[in-house]
Amino acid sequence: MNERNVKSAKTDDQLLVTKAKELFDQSVEGLDAESRSRLNRGRHEALAHLRPGARYGQWLQGNQRTLSTAGAAAAAVVAVLIWSGRPPVDNLTPPAAASDFEILLAEDSFEMLQELEFYSWIDFEAELDDELDTNGNVG
Amino acid sequence: MSTGACEFAVSSTREHFTGAKELQREQELNRFLADVERRALRIAEISIRDRDEALDLVQEAMIKLVRNYADRSNDEWTPLFYRILQNGVRDWHRRRAVRNRVMVWFGRSTSDGGDYDPVAAAPDPAGRTPDETLQAEQAMETLQLAVAALPRRQREAFMLRTFEGLNVAGTAVAMGCSEGSVKTHYFRAVHSLRDTLGEHWR
Numbered sequence: 001m002n003e004r005n006v007k008s009a010k011t012d013d014q015l016l017v018t019k020a021k022e023l024f025d026q027s028v029e030g031l032d033a034e035s036r037s038r039l040n041r042g043r044h045e046a047l048a049h050l051r052p053g054a055r056y057g058q059w060l061q062g063n064q065r066t067l068s069t070a071g072a073a074a075a076a077v078v079a080v081l082i083w084s085g086r087p088p089v090d091n092l093t094p095p096a097a098a099s100d101f102e103i104l105l106a107e108d109s110f111e112m113l114q115e116l117e118f119y120s121w122i123d124f125e126a127e128l129d130d131e132l133d134t135n136g137n138v139g
Numbered sequence: 140m141s142t143g144a145c146e147f148a149v150s151s152t153r154e155h156f157t158g159a160k161e162l163q164r165e166q167e168l169n170r171f172l173a174d175v176e177r178r179a180l181r182i183a184e185i186s187i188r189d190r191d192e193a194l195d196l197v198q199e200a201m202i203k204l205v206r207n208y209a210d211r212s213n214d215e216w217t218p219l220f221y222r223i224l225q226n227g228v229r230d231w232h233r234r235r236a237v238r239n240r241v242m243v244w245f246g247r248s249t250s251d252g253g254d255y256d257p258v259a260a261a262p263d264p265a266g267r268t269p270d271e272t273l274q275a276e277q278a279m280e281t282l283q284l285a286v287a288a289l290p291r292r293q294r295e296a297f298m299l300r301t302f303e304g305l306n307v308a309g310t311a312v313a314m315g316c317s318e319g320s321v322k323t324h325y326f327r328a329v330h331s332l333r334d335t336l337g338e339h340w341r
Binding site for chain 1: 161164165168169172173176177178180181190194197198201202204205206209275276278279282286301302304329330332333336337
């Protein structure tokens with residue numbers, strides 16, 4: 001290949017590259033609005049990964065397996081500790097809640113509850129007497 | 140007590156400084172991605188011939204760049220971004236090849252060409268007659284087909300050098316190969332395209 005042919009080939013190559021670049025740039029400029037919008041949204045979503053919350057999320061995501069393993073191990077340890085450190089069961093003393101329930105349901109208390117209206121009337125009468133006495137002393 | 144107040148002031152200033160720095164970095168990344176995203180989309184689209192999938196690949200590349208390389212210098216972002224994108228394109232082709240092996244079919248390339256409608260995809264560009272627009276679109280379609288038909292490494296070298304305007308060193312980083320390989324792939328790509336497109340473009 002002589003020098004002239006080499007020069008011609010180089011020029012052809014350069015022309016091809018220049019034209020290809022022009023066409024490509026035109027096609028980039030002519031991108032439709034929907035694609036531009038999707039690119040814009042995608043960019044903002046990507047940039048959100050820079051923020052601290054996203055980093056924490058990434059960290060969580062990246063270490064999900066480790067965290068779940070550690071969580072399961074911790075739960076197992078706690079379960080073993082609770083099981084081994086549990087106080088002996090005392091069959092003689094009933095639980096506090098049950099004893100409270102017994103007191104509430106005792107016969108006397110139940111009668112007292114039924115006569116609550118009577119007791120409140122007595123209180124009212126006593127207060128009225130006191131008031132009358134006070135007024136009488138003053139008057 | 141005064142020491143505590145002083146420590147608080149120092150740490151508060153440091154936090155403020157860090158926050159301002161992060162904000163600046165975010166703005167720089169935003170500018171970089173806004174500048175590169177459309178060309179990246181077209182490059183990915185030429186490689187895989189599917190705009191929706193290309194949009195996904197570009198977004199994935201953006202996320203990976205932000206996550207992994209935000210702290211790198213701005214000069215490194217372009218080759219790194221295209222390296223991520225090229226890897227995404229390569230993975231896409233691999234997945235596609237596996238799918239094709241499972242679902243055997245023929246004539247996909249012609250149906251791909253038929254599905255793609257550059258006229259419908261492009262908006263009305265200002266200052267050109269409909270004939271000129273159509274000619275440019277047809278020329279671009281011809282170019283796309285020719286570029287897409289190149290061997291992968293040649294295609295990557297041609298698009299990164301010509302369309303994105305990366306230098307040899309940047310293209311080498313983006314392609315994960317030596318500068319000598321870039322020169323070889325690019326040289327072969329240009330010659331191949333000249334042979335293919337010569338008749339249409341002369």
